[in-house]
Amino acid sequence: MTGSLNIALDAMGGDNAPEVVVRGANIARQRFPNVRFLFFGDEGRVKPLIARHKALAKASSLQHTDKLVAADERPSTALRAGRNSSMRLAIDAVQAKEAAGVVSAGNTGALMAMSKFVFKTLPGIDRPAIASFYPTLRGESVMLDLGANLVCDADNLVQFAIMGNVFARTVLGIHRPTVGLLNVGSEEVKGHEAVRDAAAVLRATSMPGEFHGFVEGDDIARGTVDVIVTDGFTGNVALKTLEGTTKLYAEFLRRSFKSSLVARIGYLLARPALNALRVRTDPRRYNGAIFLGLNSVAVKSHGGTDALGFANAIGVAVDMISQNSLDKIRDDFARFLAGNPTSPQVVGL
Amino acid sequence: MTGSLNIALDAMGGDNAPEVVVRGANIARQRFPNVRFLFFGDEGRVKPLIARHKALAKASSLQHTDKLVAADERPSTALRAGRNSSMRLAIDAVQAKEAAGVVSAGNTGALMAMSKFVFKTLPGIDRPAIASFYPTLRGESVMLDLGANLVCDADNLVQFAIMGNVFARTVLGIHRPTVGLLNVGSEEVKGHEAVRDAAAVLRATSMPGEFHGFVEGDDIARGTVDVIVTDGFTGNVALKTLEGTTKLYAEFLRRSFKSSLVARIGYLLARPALNALRVRTDPRRYNGAIFLGLNSVAVKSHGGTDALGFANAIGVAVDMISQNSLDKIRDDFARFLAGNPTSPQVVGL
Numbered sequence: 113m114t115g116s117l118n119i120a121l122d123a124m125g126g127d128n129a130p131e132v133v134v135r136g137a138n139i140a141r142q143r144f145p146n147v148r149f150l151f152f153g154d155e156g157r158v159k160p161l162i163a164r165h166k167a168l169a170k171a172s173s174l175q176h177t178d179k180l181v182a183a184d185e186r187p188s189t190a191l192r193a194g195r196n197s198s199m200r201l202a203i204d205a206v207q208a209k210e211a212a213g214v215v216s217a218g219n220t221g222a223l224m225a226m227s228k229f230v231f232k233t234l235p236g237i238d239r240p241a242i243a244s245f246y247p248t249l250r251g252e253s254v255m256l257d258l259g260a261n262l263v264c265d266a267d268n269l270v271q272f273a274i275m276g277n278v279f280a281r282t283v284l285g286i287h288r289p290t291v292g293l294l295n296v297g298s299e300e301v302k303g304h305e306a307v308r309d310a311a312a313v314l315r316a317t318s319m320p321g322e323f324h325g326f327v328e329g330d331d332i333a334r335g336t337v338d339v340i341v342t343d344g345f346t347g348n349v350a351l352k353t354l355e356g357t358t359k360l361y362a363e364f365l366r367r368s369f370k371s372s373l374v375a376r377i378g379y380l381l382a383r384p385a386l387n388a389l390r391v392r393t394d395p396r397r398y399n400g401a402i403f404l405g406l407n408s409v410a411v412k413s414h415g416g417t418d419a420l421g422f423a424n425a426i427g428v429a430v431d432m433i434s435q436n437s438l439d440k441i442r443d444d445f446a447r448f449l450a451g452n453p454t455s456p457q458v459v460g461l
Numbered sequence: 462m463t464g465s466l467n468i469a470l471d472a473m474g475g476d477n478a479p480e481v482v483v484r485g486a487n488i489a490r491q492r493f494p495n496v497r498f499l500f501f502g503d504e505g506r507v508k509p510l511i512a513r514h515k516a517l518a519k520a521s522s523l524q525h526t527d528k529l530v531a532a533d534e535r536p537s538t539a540l541r542a543g544r545n546s547s548m549r550l551a552i553d554a555v556q557a558k559e560a561a562g563v564v565s566a567g568n569t570g571a572l573m574a575m576s577k578f579v580f581k582t583l584p585g586i587d588r589p590a591i592a593s594f595y596p597t598l599r600g601e602s603v604m605l606d607l608g609a610n611l612v613c614d615a616d617n618l619v620q621f622a623i624m625g626n627v628f629a630r631t632v633l634g635i636h637r638p639t640v641g642l643l644n645v646g647s648e649e650v651k652g653h654e655a656v657r658d659a660a661a662v663l664r665a666t667s668m669p670g671e672f673h674g675f676v677e678g679d680d681i682a683r684g685t686v687d688v689i690v691t692d693g694f695t696g697n698v699a700l701k702t703l704e705g706t707t708k709l710y711a712e713f714l715r716r717s718f719k720s721s722l723v724a725r726i727g728y729l730l731a732r733p734a735l736n737a738l739r740v741r742t743d744p745r746r747y748n749g750a751i752f753l754g755l756n757s758v759a760v761k762s763h764g765g766t767d768a769l770g771f772a773n774a775i776g777v778a779v780d781m782i783s784q785n786s787l788d789k790i791r792d793d794f795a796r797f798l799a800g801n802p803t804s805p806q807v808v809g810l
Contacts, residue, residue, distance in 0.1 A: 184648070186650070248709070249709050249712055249713075259645050262645065262652065262653045263653055294698060296608050296611065296693070296694060296697040296698065299533070301535070303611065303694075304611045304612055304694065328697075328698070328701050329697065329698040329699065329700065329701025329702035329703075329704070329705060330701040330702065330704055330705030330708070331705065332702050332705060332706075333702070333705040333706040333708070333709035334705055334708075334709065342698075344645070345645060345652075345653065345695060346694060346695050346698050348645040348677075348678065349643060349645065349677070349678040349691075349695050349698070349699050350678065350698050350699060350702045351678065352677050352678025352679040353678035353679065353681050353682070353699045353702040353703055353706070354678075354702055354706050355678070355679055356678060356679030356680065356681060356682040356683055357681075357682040357702070357703050357706035357707060357710075358706060358710060359679070359682070359683075360597070360598050360682035360683065361706070361707060361710040361711075361742070362710075363598055364598075364738050364741060364742070365714070365735075365738060368731070368734040368735055368737060368738045369731060369734060371734045371737070372733070372734060374730050374731075374733075375730065375731045375733070375734035375735075377727075377730050378726075378727040378728065378729070378730030378731030378732075378734075379727065379731060380727070381723050381724065381726050381727030381730065382717070382718060382723075382724045382727030382728060382731065383727075384721070384723075384724070385717040385718060385720045385721060385724035385727075386714075386717055386724075388717060388720070389713050389714060389717045392713065393710070393713070
């Protein structure tokens with residue numbers, strides 16, 4: 113990547129906005145010296161925060177708006193009435209080529225509705241999906257969809273497989289990612305129609321990665337495959353179950369270490385090693401869900417994250433942009449369509 | 462409970478049958494002195510195993526068959542061709558009132574198909590569900606369905622809620638269980654039609670427990686509610702995700718403790734406390750999934766469990782039977798129908 117790269121930031125989105133957004137941008141600035149930040153938000157609140165960081169102030173611009181999308185606003189309302197909101201102005205800046213991607217910690221449904229409305233989906237992609245990566249026993253894997261499409265047909269799942277594959281190559285740096293379809297068993301006869309039909313198409317397809325077949329819930333944390341494909345209902349529940357169970361285990365562990373004096377001493381000795389574990393499973397490391405399948409890069413940060421987490425969400429956007437991920441999705445999808453003339457998608461075009 | 466209680470056992474089901482089944486029964490016999498065991502399986506293999514335990518031999522009978530249901534057999538094949546299998550004979554013994562319930566570690570789909578065919582569903586229940594309990598931060602909760610019904614409508618989910626409530630009262634001993642519907646968000650507008658419609662019915666219903674509303678994936682391990690209701694696809698994935706993540710964390714922990722000499726010493730000091738954690742999350746403790754909604758008690762043990770795990774599956778059957786759980790489901794469901802004249806279920810009857 114040469115030259116500078118602009119990222120549009122919704123300064124008012126998230127539980128601790130605009131503080132976390134500005135401090136997160138400042139961390140990201142140190143990591144990515146060639147990135148410039150376009151903030152959108154309330155000047156009276158955002159400007160003094162940016163001014164605290166001299167280098168950030170130099171690398172930033174701020175466009176004022178006193179409108180924002182509320183956390184509980186319906187996506188349809190946000191789309192209709194939020195045209196001057198900080199979220200929408202950040203999206204519009206990308207569409208106007210002033211920035212290469214947008215990051216927001218605000219209302220997920222509104223961000224998806226607005227991004228889809230403004231950016232439109234890539235050619236041949238019916239619906240965008242939300243994708244994120246997470247820690248496994250082997251390293252890191254990506255899962256999609258995480259909630260954009262609660263009910264999916266076989267075509268949707270096949271498209272998610274292609275997009276997830278590109279994400280694994282560009283953001284996780286995996287040369288030849290393996291892809292698995294989430295199901296209730298690994299045998300071909302298992303599951304409902306959508307997963308069985310999607311598996312049949314993927315088995316007959318040449319992808320840049322490898323189709324592993326069906327995977328089950330326990331394969332998610334095990335890291336059996338690099339990309340896990342599922343509908344948005346199941347994916348949302350599964351990723352939150354993984355996060356919740358990690359927290360549960362950490363809490364059980366904390367209680368165990370506090371249960372006796374000897375256990376406490378043991379904890380003190382093991383602490384450096386345990387801190388490595390904490391870092392490895394730190395949800396801030398995995399912050400930044402990307403909306404895949406749109407003509408531009410939109411990244412959603414957790415609403416409750418801190419500055420480090422927000423900086424990581426910016427990092428996901430930077431990776432996607434600097435690796436030309438969207439071009440890769442376009443190319444792979446065109447190749448898939450050309451090589452699979454009997455796929456249902458082609459019939460539908 | 463007075464007098465004795467007979468449990469029919471499929472001696473040939475499971476990865477390590479018949480050894481694990483016989484040794485599991487021997488552990489259960491010590492816990493439940495008034496239980497008698499009816500074994501079904503290959504006499505040449507099972508009889509010598511039972512003979513090793515004198516007290517068990519006294520409390521047991523054995524009916525010979527050299528037929529069994531293979532682990533990879535299709536449910537439809539098992540139903541048609543498995544009439545003399547150890548699994549089917551155990552089920553038939555319950556139907557003939559020779560036993561009060563059946564336990565098998567064999568093929569789940571075959572056990573469900575046969576149990577449903579022989580026992581039939583309770584009045585008003587459209588489809589049986591698979592339910593199991595698991596450890597949470599607060600204690601223990603139950604989740605259903607875990608894979609019997611991959612696609613569910615609102616009626617199915619409402620019926621699962623009533624059945625899961627009875628399970629929580631009888632097996633977990635919770636006086637007034639709280640019930641949550643698994644969804645991708647907690648607000649009323651979230652989710653697909655089936656969960657929104659089911660929530661509307663449950664909100665308007667008087668149950669012996671309390672309807673909490675929607676819960677999310679991270680509420681599963683947190684123990685936000687005592688009963689989690691969902692379709693079989695999502696439930697299967699979520700429970701396996703929880704189990705897989707627990708294993709992942711334990712493995713991360715093991716590696717951390719081995720990473721340095723000081724960490725190893727810390728581990729040795731903390732070991733007694735950590736063992737308590739291991740016991741708390743031991744999957745054998747939570748072995749025994751029940752098929753709820755049938756006219757008799759059928760319990761499925763994990764195929765790969767050991768004797769202790771199999772004994773716990775027998776324990777679930779004994780609890781269900783001795784607490785008259787099926788009568789409670791019948792009563793609660795009749796009361797639900799009487800009190801909810803506008804529910805879709807009533808219209809359908």
